[in-house]
Amino acid sequence: MSIQSMALIGTGVMGMGIAQIAAQAGLEVRLFDAKAGAAEAGLNKLKSTLQKLQAKGKFSEEALNETLARFKVLDSIDQVAGVDMVIEAIIENLEIKQNLFKQLETIVSSDTILATNTSSLSVTAIASNLEHQDRMAGFHFFNPVPLMKIVEVIAGLATEETVVADLLELAQRMGHFGVRTKDTPGFIVNHAGRAYGTEALKALGEGVASISEIDRILREGAGFRMGPLELFDLTALDVSHPVMESIFNQFYQEDRYRPHALTRQMLAGKKVGRKVGEGFYKYQDGQKTNEEPIQTVPAITVFSPxxxxxxxxxxxxxxxxxxxxxxxxxxxxxxxxxxxxxxxxxxxxxxxxxxxxxxxxxxxxxxxxxxxxxxxxxxxxxxxxxxxxxxxxxxxxxxxxxxxxxxIAESIGFVSQRVLAMVVNLACDIAQQQIATASDIDKAVKLGLGYPHGPISWGDVLGAQRILLILERILANTGDQRYRPSPWLKRRAQLNISLLHTAAV
Ligand SMILES: NC(=O)c1ccc[n+]([C@@H]2O[C@H](COP(=O)([O-])OP(=O)(O)OC[C@H]3O[C@@H](n4cnc5c(N)ncnc54)[C@H](O)[C@@H]3O)[C@@H](O)[C@H]2O)c1
CATH class of the missing domain: 3.40.50 (Rossmann fold)
Structure with missing residues (x-):
């Protein structure tokens, strides 16, 4: 089936982002929000954004008018009847989402695709009370939707293969890379993203380097767009610390995802990041005010061999x-x-x-x-x-x-070595767990997290054998199971083949 019409339930940040790309791709889009006037307000805001883009020459006036004509604001949820697909982007709460889908099942036909934009809940659990669980899937976008050209298509335990195929096709029509993933905590991107921040926090906690130094090493040396600690400040710890805890606990305290007491303490002290003026750094008008300058070079004239x-x-x-x-x-x-x-x-x-x-x-x-x-x-x-x-x-x-x-102070493995080895190893382990294919993981994480390489091909660039050596030595020196190499990484490094290699059988 080719999806031609959709209804969006929840017209907040994500809902309106999805609505925008759907209408621009030619779909009829109906909007519903439980809060009176919210859908209308969301549409008005989107209209002015699209008008500005049109004025800048991003598309023609005709295209603008055609896109705007595809929206319809609904007064009642019953008016979703007749669409090919319903996407939910409401509050992140299992029971509320379950109730919404149960209600939707009484309104739409049994072959209407139902999708959730949840980032942290199980799609299988959201669908569990439905009569037709096979037509329900996850369709997980990233913020801001029009710019983040990736969507995870999540197959729950009961999801029909044709539904996954229809969503992958729709993603492509909307100009996004649709990546198929199993219904596991954090799916691909939020799961793979656990390595960067937690290892940086561990190095900070050990007194290896200061906040500014860790960020600078990883930005300027390793090539990440933002340092991990300034990134925590941007996303805010009231969002990211609970995500770290949730993924750690959903995987039954797997050491690879272990969060750090540092951020729990900062959250308790309400130093959650840029939006409150203080996190790892202090901020004024959104700018850091206490970033340390680079270390002064000692004035030396006579050198030993x-x-x-x-x-x-x-x-x-x-x-x-x-x-x-x-x-x-x-x-x-x-x-x-x-x-x-x-x-x-x-x-x-x-x-x-x-x-x-x-x-x-x-x-x-x-x-x-x-x-x-x-x-x-x-x-x-x-x-x-x-x-x-x-x-x-x-x-x-x-x-x-x-x-x-x-x-830096002594560290078992340098800051970049520790962080990069963890990033590569975790992505390899996601491949080992068959949550998605290695090449899909690579592409999804690069798009979703803005890394300079996909985390698996980055391992190839750095040298899989060197990554393995780093992990094995840190594991031997610390005894911390967090660093144990994934079998996916170890075999490919031993055979000296690409980490993207997938077995023929
Ligand atoms: N913000 C992000 O970066 C992001 C990224 C990916 C996924 N998500 C997920 O997308 C969903 C929406 O997030 P958001 O950031 O757009 O939230 P938001 O608060 O901006 O918007 C949610 C909207 O849903 C409406 N709503 C709440 N309960 C409702 C109900 N029962 N029926 C109808 N409408 C209801 C609210 O009035 C609000 O307009 C959540 O599941 C979230 O986890 C968010």
């Missing part, structure tokens, strides 16, 4: 080339000379552990993170006994030509 040890030859070569190009002396002996600065390029461990493993003097050792692009922001990690003079030298060496450098 630099002795290098890396987990892989490629990293050692990057460091040697850099030192040669910038006129620093390399100590190429097998063992470091007594006064050499010791630079270690390692994965998934702290500098103390790395220095002991390589059998070198920890008081002169500084590690550097080479997981992400060396030409971007650089992160250095001294051990807890490294002498300040050596830390300062390493800082000045790698900050040459005003290059951005952050020196």
């Amino acid at each position: 630099v002795w290098i040890k890396a987990d892989c030859e490629q990293d050692a070569a990057i460091l040697r080339d850099y030192l040669n190009e910038n006129g620093f002396i390399i100590d190429a002996a097998e063992k470091p000379a007594v006064d050499s600065l010791i630079v270690l390029a390692t994965y998934g461990e702290d500098t103390t552990t790395a220095a002991l493993r390589f059998g070198v003097d920890a008081t002169r050792a500084v590690s550097i993170d080479l997981l992400t692009d060396f030409t971007k922001h650089r992160t250095l990690m001294p051990s807890i006994v490294t002498q300040k003079s050596y830390v300062d030298q390493a800082h000045a060496i790698f900050a040459k030509n005003d290059h951005g450098v952050t020196v």
